[in-house]
Amino acid sequence: MSPQDSAADTLAASPAPATRRNAVTLSCLQALGGASPAIVIALGGLAGQQLASRPELATVPVTAYSLGLAFGTIPAALVMRRLGRRYGYVIGVLLGMAAGLIAAGGIYLQAFSLLCLGTLCAGLYSAYVQSYRFAAADAAAPQFRTRAIAWVMVGGLFGAIIAAQTIIYTRGIWPAAPFAASFVAQACIALVALPLVLSLRIAPPAAAARQAHGGRPLAQIARTPRFMVAVLAGVISYGLMNFLMTATPLAMVGCGHTVSDATLGIQWHILAMYGPSFFTGRLIDRYGKIAITTTGVALIGVACSVALSGLSVAHFWGTLIVLGLGWNFGFIGATSMVTDCYRPEEKSRVQALNDFLVFGSVAVASFSSGQVMARGGWHAVNFAVYPFVAVVLLALAWLWLRERRGGTGLPA
Structure with a gap:
């Protein structure tokens, strides 16, 4: 192999600065977005146990989250295909903020159905979060796609840490409404993701629309x-x-x-x-x-x-x-x-x-x-x-x- 070929291979194996920046940003978004399901899974059943009319209904808020995630994937894809990933992710963040506030309101008002609606919205938010790994891959050269996906998945590790610390420090803030503050914090974490979403450099809506056909x-x-x-x-x-x-x-x-x-x-x-x-x-x-x-x-x-x-x-x-x-x-x-x-x-x-x-x-x-x-x-x-x-x-x-x-x- 000639020195020129070796240098070309090395260059091909190294991601472009814009690709690296997008992958890191998406990894940070994965950390913030990954905190939402961790909070729901950790506290949804406990909050449901307090509000449900029958013990066997306690885990319905967690089930509502899973259903929101499953049935939100296709609508999320349609939104991103029409508007582009960047603006689709803005909608996702807004859903994440609404999820935390609605769930907290359900706990505060002792309304089980409102709690379940909040966790359902958290599932819809996660439908956008789960596409971060594909966004990193799509923006990367073929030889860097696998590592771009892995970089984004690293964010999930920090998401679990963020969720655990959030629960520890917020669960007892409002003794009259246990766990409500944790869900408010969940909404705040989603809000923090907004400037990161706006900083992404992904294909604009027009380009996304052309690729959709x-x-x-x-x-x-x-x-x-x-x-x-x-x-x-x-x-x-x-x-x-x-x-x-x-x-x-x-x-x-x-x-x-x-x-x-x-x-x-x-x-x-x-x-x-x-x-x-x-x-x-x-x-x-x-x-x-x-x-x-x-x-x-x-x-x-x-x-x-x-x-x-x-x-x-x-x-x-x-x-x-x-x-x-x-x-x-x-x-x-x-x-x-x-x-x-x-x-x-x-x-x-x-x-x-x-x-x-x-x-x-x-x-x-x-x-x-x-x-x-x-x-x-x-x-x-x-x-x-x-x-x-x-x-x-x-x-x-x-x-x-x-x-x-x-x-x-x-x-x-």
């Missing part, structure tokens, strides 16, 4: 092997992570461990989910998207094996840590695979379909987890995971063999 029919794209396997891997990675994560605190308390032990386990889980993002992109560049996605899905199966090997605090924590690591590799790898499946004019439709399927599975998983746990116990929860892991591993192996033989199915 043309391209292949969505049904044709959805039938391509790489897209089908990528979506399957994303759905299973996120769905199984949520399925196990939801059941673990219940299982720990049921086995006699303290709520503090369960809370600390979830904290370790979140660190394992987002911490590896510092190097996941480089691993994908080195070993390939299919290889890292396969590793992530396999680790989810390993997490179940750890869970089935004992019921001590160490076993539960080990399960959550391995599960978080598996989600990171599986979800980032699957997202990177999806970015290979569309042309620029097709991106909004394909990304919306992917996120609708992925986050729709999260709503199903969170509901199913409680049902399986109540009827079959902790062991049944873990045994239920293995068939899904096996199906995805077989699909990834099939895709790898197919592409190795030359049939990539990537868009021209």
